[in-house]
Amino acid sequence: MSSEVETLQALLRIPTVSTRDADAWDHEAFAAFHAELSERFPLLHTKLELTRAGRYGLLFRWPGASADRPVVLMAHMDVVPVEGGQWTHPPFAGIVEDGVIWGRGTLDDKASLVAICLAVEDLLAAGHVPAQDVWLSFGSDEEVAGQAAPAAVEELRRRGVEPWFVLDEGGAVAYDAFPGVTEPIAVVGVTEKGITSLELRVEGRGGHASTPSKLGPTARLARAITRLDRSAMPASMPEATLALFRRAAPLAAQPMRSVLTAASRVPALLTRLLLAAGPEPAAMVRSTFAVTTLSGSPSLNVVAASATAGVNIRVMIGDTVSDVVEHVRRAVNDDKVQIRIIDAGEPSPSSPVDEAFDLLSAATARHFPEAVTAPYVMMAATDARHFTAISRRVYRFTPFEMTKAQREAIHSHDEHLHVSAFLKGVAWYGTLLRSLP
Secondary structure, three states, X not given: OOHHHHHHHHHHOOOOEOOOOHHHOOHHHHHHHHHHHHHHOHHHHHHOEEEEEOOOEEEEEEOOOEEEEEEEEEEEOOEOOOOOOOOOOOOOOOOEEOOEEEOOOOOOOHXXXXXXXXXXXXHHHOOOOOOEEEEEEEEOOHHHOOOHHHXXXXXXXXXXXXXXXXXXXEEEEEOOOOOOOOOOEEEEEEEEOEEEEEEEEEEOOOEEOOOOOOOOHHHHHHHHHHXXXXXXXXXXXXXXXXXXXXXXXXXXXXXXXXXXXXXXXXXXXXHHHHHHOOHHHHOOOOOEEEEEEEEOOOOOOEEOOEEEEEEEEEEOEOEOHHHHHHXXXXXXXXXXXXXXXXXXXXXXXXXXXXXXXXXHHHHHHHHOOOOEEEEEEEOOOOXXXXXXXXXXXXXXXXXXXXXXXXXXXXXXXXXXXXXXXXHHHHHHHHHHHHOOO
16 A cells, blocks of 8 residues: 555544534544644645644645645545445445555645645655745535634735635546536636525414414424425526536537537526526526425424525525525515524625636646646635635635546545555646746
């Protein structure tokens, strides 16, 4: 087993699980993760300046030949809890079998963190000085939208650092990305949807279940949920999505190539096709609403005096938090349903497809010559969104080859990464760092 893979295995075995209740964390696990990082990457810890960001976040500065156009590489050490699913191997065992690394964090996001550190450690050992200052920002609470990334942003702001570009997790060298396309597409997120959470609440008298009143709290809440589920926001076609399809269309086999080519020339037609293609494609062109939590009576024989539902909203580029909240009000159409904003996050501004994007594309072309690099709108939320406050070029890309099955394993069971893909990712980061202009 190579030392690179053994390093990843060691860090996968540390259960750095983050939850909304920070007091319930295994704090010893995060301390152990820091200690393992220090042991595995001695040059990184002795030659680079380290600042703590939040409770467990790490911010390293690697001085370059110039500080004119600093670069930030990001990853996060925390992982989501393991809940349900039949794992082929225990999620925190870090087992390697038949050239595959299994475990929570292989894709999201420890392998990226380790790959960055391996690339930096190798370059430090070779005496390399980057052309520009390089900052490494490793978050510790990304999965719960925590404070490590905002703290890193504030530290950079305090120092007057305005990154030329920022690179965080995101798209991948994705196989099975489009029907009829066998070649991989390296999708680089140039923006991401906003994430907003609402609570719907209905209050009532409650009482004995033997004498229920008509349209009590749970029934009224259920009606509100049904109304919202039937009411979709208007769709639109972001420029990044249009560019993605324009680059993917020539790769498709007939007749899909003709369909995608024609649709990519007419944004309204492509929008209609995506809406008709199912929930995942439809999410590329509109804000989405998902009712994720429900609560009512604590007992089967008691009518609820209060019923609540949590709504997770992914805000489309072009929409605002105000737009989606107003849509919920109109869809529910019931003054007795209280709507409370729990978290509000606007969509991120779009980053340009310019020389910084081309730098990522060039590194990808070198290590994944069969892949076409394309911009896209990222559906999930990342720590990268905080960095848009100090940089206009914020990209989201994980340089690992991933199949559709692997992408579906993120936040689910059987998360895994091929050893060959991991090592190519390490090499990709090395090429990027050597290529800084």
